[in-house]
Amino acid sequence: MEDFSEIGAIWRGETRRALKSGRALVLLILFMMFVGLTLTGTGWVNHTINAKFEQTLKDAGADTPEIRAKADEQFKAQRRDMLKSFVTDDETMLDSLAAIPLVLLIVFKLTLRFLPLFIALMGFDQLAGEVGPKSVRYLVVRVKRSSIVLGKFLSQATLFGLLLIFCTFLMVVVTKAINADFKWVDVAVWTAKLVLSSYTLSLAYLALTALFSSITRQGTVALVLNIIALFVIWFVAAVGEFFRFPGEVAAPGSLATVLSSESYFAYLRYASVWHYGGDLLHPHWARWMTAGLVHVGFGMIFMGLALIILKRRDL
Amino acid sequence: MSAANRSADKSAVAIEIKNLTKHFGAKTAVNDVSFNVEEGHCYGLIGPNGAGKTTTFSMMCGFLIPSAGSINILGASPAESGALKGKVGVLPQDAVLPPLWPVGELLSYYGELSGLADAEKEARAALEKVQLSETWGVQAGALSHGMHKRVSMAQALMGSPPVIFLDEPTAGLDPKIAAQVRNVIRELKGKHTVVVSSHNLQELEELCDASAILDKGKLVSATSMAELTGTTAEFRVQIAKGEISVSEVRALTGAKDARMEANNVLCVTYDGTIVSVEQIITDTVALLASRKVLLTGVWRGKRLEEKVLQLT
Numbered sequence: 001m002e003d004f005s006e007i008g009a010i011w012r013g014e015t016r017r018a019l020k021s022g023r024a025l026v027l028l029i030l031f032m033m034f035v036g037l038t039l040t041g042t043g044w045v046n047h048t049i050n051a052k053f054e055q056t057l058k059d060a061g062a063d064t065p066e067i068r069a070k071a072d073e074q075f076k077a078q079r080r081d082m083l084k085s086f087v088t089d090d091e092t093m094l095d096s097l098a099a100i101p102l103v104l105l106i107v108f109k110l111t112l113r114f115l116p117l118f119i120a121l122m123g124f125d126q127l128a129g130e131v132g133p134k135s136v137r138y139l140v141v142r143v144k145r146s147s148i149v150l151g152k153f154l155s156q157a158t159l160f161g162l163l164l165i166f167c168t169f170l171m172v173v174v175t176k177a178i179n180a181d182f183k184w185v186d187v188a189v190w191t192a193k194l195v196l197s198s199y200t201l202s203l204a205y206l207a208l209t210a211l212f213s214s215i216t217r218q219g220t221v222a223l224v225l226n227i228i229a230l231f232v233i234w235f236v237a238a239v240g241e242f243f244r245f246p247g248e249v250a251a252p253g254s255l256a257t258v259l260s261s262e263s264y265f266a267y268l269r270y271a272s273v274w275h276y277g278g279d280l281l282h283p284h285w286a287r288w289m290t291a292g293l294v295h296v297g298f299g300m301i302f303m304g305l306a307l308i309i310l311k312r313r314d315l
Numbered sequence: 316m317s318a319a320n321r322s323a324d325k326s327a328v329a330i331e332i333k334n335l336t337k338h339f340g341a342k343t344a345v346n347d348v349s350f351n352v353e354e355g356h357c358y359g360l361i362g363p364n365g366a367g368k369t370t371t372f373s374m375m376c377g378f379l380i381p382s383a384g385s386i387n388i389l390g391a392s393p394a395e396s397g398a399l400k401g402k403v404g405v406l407p408q409d410a411v412l413p414p415l416w417p418v419g420e421l422l423s424y425y426g427e428l429s430g431l432a433d434a435e436k437e438a439r440a441a442l443e444k445v446q447l448s449e450t451w452g453v454q455a456g457a458l459s460h461g462m463h464k465r466v467s468m469a470q471a472l473m474g475s476p477p478v479i480f481l482d483e484p485t486a487g488l489d490p491k492i493a494a495q496v497r498n499v500i501r502e503l504k505g506k507h508t509v510v511v512s513s514h515n516l517q518e519l520e521e522l523c524d525a526s527a528i529l530d531k532g533k534l535v536s537a538t539s540m541a542e543l544t545g546t547t548a549e550f551r552v553q554i555a556k557g558e559i560s561v562s563e564v565r566a567l568t569g570a571k572d573a574r575m576e577a578n579n580v581l582c583v584t585y586d587g588t589i590v591s592v593e594q595i596i597t598d599t600v601a602l603l604a605s606r607k608v609l610l611t612g613v614w615r616g617k618r619l620e621e622k623v624l625q626l627t
Binding site: 005006009010013017021130133134135137138139140141142143144145146147311312313314315 | 373376377378379380396397399400403404405407409410411412413415416424425427428429430470
């Protein structure tokens, strides 16, 4: 019980300090700038394509309800093909993703790529920043080293959660404003889905950042190591997904038929936490639950290593 | 054990260090050091730069993990995470207080982590003890060096822990503030076990009951201050006017030597185990007065400093 009270005290203290400091505001601005930039860019591309499509229909004198309905169908089919090539070839997943505007989906996918970097920037000095100037010594005589790691992790997770909720809500509301046919019910459902899936994905990266921050006494070194680790994670996933499993037949029309060859390297994808991120939005509970548990599992491994390292090192 | 019981039972050991060793790569910073600190004592850690006293101090506080040997503080091992909670207060030498925290909030936070029932009240009392109540709302990063040191001292005193470690408590402080800090340490003696690491030997001689002298990572002496300084005690007398017979001074009970130094200063060395400092000074002054010698001052010599220089 004492451990929980120590962890709780550190969590409260650190979160209070983070919220009061200018750092939370700077992080919010950074997150909003990224979301704003991707929304603007993606929205502009989407708007240009739509405008050209409308113009083409008008120029062809084919702006009748029947032809428009047919064109819309073709447009949806093209969107599905594009998602199949770049996002997933899972038909159930494609059906589910059809409910949200393409702009929101692209912005969300780009945000997912940005999140691990954002988390590293947010928390690289959570421990290294206390070990370097030795302020951690004021804590070590009072609480267990494990309580320091866990309390700070929870504080980072809380701060990140608040920023994520705010920015995802903003992202969805802006998408709603430019997509009249995006229903309010879907707005509510997808806000919850996007927040939950991106937060689950982030747990592993929050733990990874805590791990690198516990390794060194210099924050900048922790940040560089963290970013290198992210590139390794992405690279391993990319190599694994580039190849098809031995004996696997590529889905017709997918890029895999052109680009991928069969190799045991395909199994490498399972070693990277990034590989499991795609299933967090899957409509089948068993798939998203598995993906969620894998992220939590990776997070626990990273946290376990952070705890062992901080327990054994000189401060 | 209560403070009263602790002071009554002076022979109880508060800190037991056995064969303590610390390696940093190929370098051995502390080599097979053993000593005990009795409860209620003020204990000095002495040694030149690089002697290993800060490393020893840091292992006693649980900051560094020993390579070999053991430390026992009131039944707890500092190497065990969280074992010192409520037992120890520490003023680390060069640890920076988190700069963005207001002092009051920071001390209350530390109090909460220490498990104190009323952390804010304890924080206010500790700040008052170091005469810095006015810094309650000031950010730690805005404190001067002296204030920072005293706030750091305040956090060490919070909750009145039975063992207090102070690393260079008066380093970099102006004489007035340093004297205030020494007064605080003096008040702690008897009620708490205090370990002080310092380069200021005069200060340690004045404050400590016993000390350990380290040199190049090894223990060269661990004994009471009286034993350490007793055999080489000395004092000096500033002569204003008059003729002195040095041989008469040498003949006083307990006196080992007497000699004239520059600027008309008489230096008397005595055996502290034969005669007390009060007695030998009184006898010398009485002898000089009887010979119509005029004096302007008497001061005790740097006994510990000389002993340390001799040992290291």
